[in-house]
Amino acid sequence: MGSQTVVADVADELARRVAAGEYRPGELMPSVRQVAEEFSMNRATAQLTLGRLESYGFVEARRGKGFTIRDVREAGGIDVYRHLFRFSVPMPEVAVEMFHDIVEVQRGIVMDALLAYTGCADRLDPAELKATVDELESLARQDEPDHHRILALEVGLVRSLLSALGSTMQRAVLNSIGEMVLEVPLAVQAYFAGAADLHVLVWRALLAVWDSGSEPSEAQLALFEDLFGMYHDKVVTRFEELLLGPAEQQAPRAATA
Numbered sequence: 001m002g003s004q005t006v007v008a009d010v011a012d013e014l015a016r017r018v019a020a021g022e023y024r025p026g027e028l029m030p031s032v033r034q035v036a037e038e039f040s041m042n043r044a045t046a047q048l049t050l051g052r053l054e055s056y057g058f059v060e061a062r063r064g065k066g067f068t069i070r071d072v073r074e075a076g077g078i079d080v081y082r083h084l085f086r087f088s089v090p091m092p093e094v095a096v097e098m099f100h101d102i103v104e105v106q107r108g109i110v111m112d113a114l115l116a117y118t119g120c121a122d123r124l125d126p127a128e129l130k131a132t133v134d135e136l137e138s139l140a141r142q143d144e145p146d147h148h149r150i151l152a153l154e155v156g157l158v159r160s161l162l163s164a165l166g167s168t169m170q171r172a173v174l175n176s177i178g179e180m181v182l183e184v185p186l187a188v189q190a191y192f193a194g195a196a197d198l199h200v201l202v203w204r205a206l207l208a209v210w211d212s213g214s215e216p217s218e219a220q221l222a223l224f225e226d227l228f229g230m231y232h233d234k235v236v237t238r239f240e241e242l243l244l245g246p247a248e249q250q251a252p253r254a255a256t257a
Contacts, residue, residue: 006039007049008052011050012087015056018058019091028069032046032066035049057079085098085184102180109158110158111225114158116165116167117165117210132156136203140200150196150199152178191235193237
């Protein structure tokens with residue numbers, strides 16, 4: 001257990017250096033010997049550490065050359081992006097830019113799912129949906145709401161809608177986005193820029209629409225899209241405030257005005 005913790009911690013530190021640009025794409029990573037010496041570990045553990053870094057997608061092994069640093073921003077897939085976001089949190093400007101992209105993609109998937117499900121013939125069991133929303137409400141009304149649990153339940157609700165719609169690729173992307181947000185506490189906190197009760201009210205309104213069997217009017221759809229957009233703008237702003245603080249977050253904008 002102890003050696004596994006060391007491997008994870010050192011791999012995270014090396015990944016952070018890649019994310020921060022301290023190690024450049026195309027360059028060789030420090031050798032097994034160098035990693036062992038720097039972090040006071042044996043070579044077998046250092047080899048495992050570099051292997052874990054490879055599993056993150058941050059390096060690739062080349063026979064006879066060691067491990068070469070990948071251009072993770074340019075060539076990385078969504079799993080790499082997940083790790084990159086986690087390791088970018090100590091670099092606020094990079095983290096905010098990445099979080100903005102994450103929120104935009106998540107917003108598009110969720111919005112499409114909610115609208116498509118409104119006209120979906122293959123409906124989920126309304127009782128199961130209501131039970132989940134009831135659980136959300138119970139959590140939201142606690143003195144200290146469990147934001148992580150609430151957000152995880154919401155991801156699960158949208159996942160169910162996507163399953164009903166047969167949108168398997170969107171479901172896979174949503175699952176990955178959920179994982180990358182849920183493992184960064186500040187990102188979870190940002191999704192509650194308003195009261196947790198607001199999340200419940202939105203789901204209650206959606207359940208009422210779905211139960212009615214009638215589709216919302218164009219005006220109602222436009223209003224919902226506007227409110228949804230405003231909410232996600234607040235989420236990104238809140239994340240920036242949590243990283244930088246209100247004064248630091250506003251200063252660069254004032255300078256460029």
